[in-house]
Amino acid sequence: MTKARISIDREAVVAPIDRRIFGSFVEHLGRCVYDGIYEPGHPTANEDGFRLDVVELVRELGSSTIRYPGGNFVSGFRWEDSVGPRDQRPVRRDLAWHSIETNQVGVDEFARWLKLTGSELMMAVNLGTRGIEAALDLLEYCNHPSGTALSDQRIANGTVEPHDIKMWCLGNEMDGPWQTGYMTAEDYGKIAARTAQAMKAADKTLELVVCGSSSSSMPTFGDWERTVLEQAYEHVDFISCHAYYQERGGDLASYLASSLDMQYFIETVVATADHVGNKLKSSKKIKLSFDEWNIWYLDEHRESEEVNDEWRIAPRQLEDVYSVADAVVLGNLLITLLKNHDRVASASLAQLVNVIAPIMTEPGGDAWRQTTFFPFSVTSRLAKGEIVKPRIDVGTYETAVYGAAPLVDSVVTTDGSNSAVFLVNRSQTESIEVQIAVSELGATSIDEAVTVWDDDVYAKNTLADQNRVGLKQLEGAALADGVVTVTLPPVSWSALALS
Structure with missing residues (x-):
């Protein structure tokens, strides 16, 4: 059996945990909002029309900060349309x-839904078809007391207390030709800087996110970040990163190593941001908001007829059904975000319900957990x-996309x-025995040992079989003389709780 050793230096601290790293994303897209979180006729719906069975799953998921209302949707969003009497x-x-x-x-x-879930609102403003004035108006409506x-309009609409939103996104994916009102880096950097300056004139405590590249495969990646930050550096606090992964061409080996690409993305953006900061002789460090990340079978959706000439309300779009392999990759991506938490201070799993989501719903029926x-x-x-x-001392395996990849990853x-301790075994064929030296943690007992694993790496949870995949006990985990010994099944994500 292949073996691995993990040693822990209590002084090798990355960062204190900010709960925003466990954020998610709700966009007005497909059935994420309508038939997802909101379905007035559902048996569990409250007076606002929100499904309370979904609320309970969101609370169980542990989402902290929810980015809203987009995404691509925000670049055409007129916020005034979404307030006041619903029938008007x-x-x-x-x-x-x-x-x-x-x-x-x-x-x-x-905002009321977020109170049910215990989550914080992260608001995006429209810099595609609108600009500074609309952003300031939305800020005043949401945050000014009275x-x-x-602010008095908000009160008249039934919300007396301000929403007190601290984190704001300055547009979305403004480098993308698919984005309504997309721009060059220089043009976007200028409007983002002016909007940020105006918003902080209203409230200097705001935390503002400027758009980075919409993916690391964009031809302008890196140069976009540099140009935008040269314009906006002193006015913003975060730059965004977006990344989606999928298995292509049956290459499971490369897919299981997707986190290596995320690591490259993070390191490149950090280096670019720090270069601009040094150039500007700034003492500030820009943080990263990885506010879109997930598994997304985009190739398949592009080939489908989900988006057509019909104009429909809440059509079924991007409803990926996830496998065990997808869950393992997602768990590994989350490990990577945690290992870079000194600079990745916020992250949003995109999205939350129905649309490339960990939670699925059926109109009038059940809500269930996907493998992810x-x-x-x-x-x-x-x-x-x-x-x-x-x-981590462990061997490697070869991938067609990333070269040599470690068999085990952990944080x-x-x-x-x-x-x-969170662990991934990327081997498709072998269980791996891992010895973890935990004496520096002062651990004396294993309180929990769970894994996501199955003989069929493509097993999924569906409407017809909602519990096909779930957490399993990780059998045989033992702690003796300051060392935890555990055997990780092939293609698995696992977690150990120690005290």
């Missing part, structure tokens, strides 16, 4: 996803205190009393 709200065309938007869920309703035209639900929910629940980067968290 205009119905609009959404050019981003070629659908009809009813505006029955808007800013105030979504006594101004827009489990690594996210367990990591969010167990990760406490500080992140510690372990040393550790601890608050002094409770610790957690």
Whole structure:
């Protein structure tokens, strides 16, 4: 049996855990909002029309900060349409996803939904078809206590207390030709800087996210970040990263190593941001907001007829059904985000319900967990205190895309009393025995040992079989003389809780 050794230096701290690393994303796209979080006729719906069975799953998932309302949707969003009496709200065309938007869920309703889930609102402003004035108006409506035209309008609409939104995205994927109102890096950098300056004049405590490249495969990647930050560096706090992964051409070996690409993405953006900071002689360090990341079978959706000439309300779009292999890759991507948490201070799993999501729903029926639900929910629940980067001694395997990739990846968290070790085995054929030296964590017992694994790496949870895949006990985990010994099944994600 292949073996691996993991050693933990308690001083090798990456960063204290900011719960924003466990964020998610709700966009007005497909059935994410309508028939997803919102379905007035559902048996579990509350007075606002929100499905409480979905609320319970979101709470179990552990999502912290929810990015809203897009995504591509935001570049055509008129926020004023989404507030006030529902029967007076205009119905609009959404050019981003070629659908009809009813505006029955808007800013105030979504903020109330977030209180049910215990999540924080991360708001995006429209810099595609609108600009500074609309962003300032939305900020005033949401955050000013009272006594101004827009804050009093919010109160008249039934929301007395301000929403107090701290984190704001300055547009979305403005480098993408698919984006309504897309721009050059220089043009976007200028409008983003002016918008950020104006918003911070209203409230200097805001945390603002400027758009980075929409993917590392964009021809302008790197140069886009440099140009935008040269314009906006002193006015913003974060730059965004977006990355999606899928298995292509039956190359499971490369797919299982997708986190190596995410690591490259992060290192490149950090280096570019720091270069600009040094050039500007700034003492500030720009953080990364990885506010779109997930598994997305985009190639297949591009070949489908999901987006057509019809204008429909909440059409079924991007409803990927995830496998065990997808869950393992997602768990590994989350490990990578944690290992870079000193600079990746916020992240949003895109998206939350129905649309490339960990939670699925059926109109009038059930809500259930996809395979990807489990690594996210367990990591969010167990990760406490500080992140510690372990040393991993293990062999490699060859991939067609990334070259040699380590067979095992891992990250550790601890608050002094409770610790957690998260692990991935990328081997398709072998179980791997891992010895983890945990004496520096002061661990004396294993409280939990779970894994996502199956004989069929393509097993999925579906409407017809909602519990085909779930958490399994990781049998045989033992702790003796300061060493945990555990055997990881092939193509698996696992977690150990220690105390």
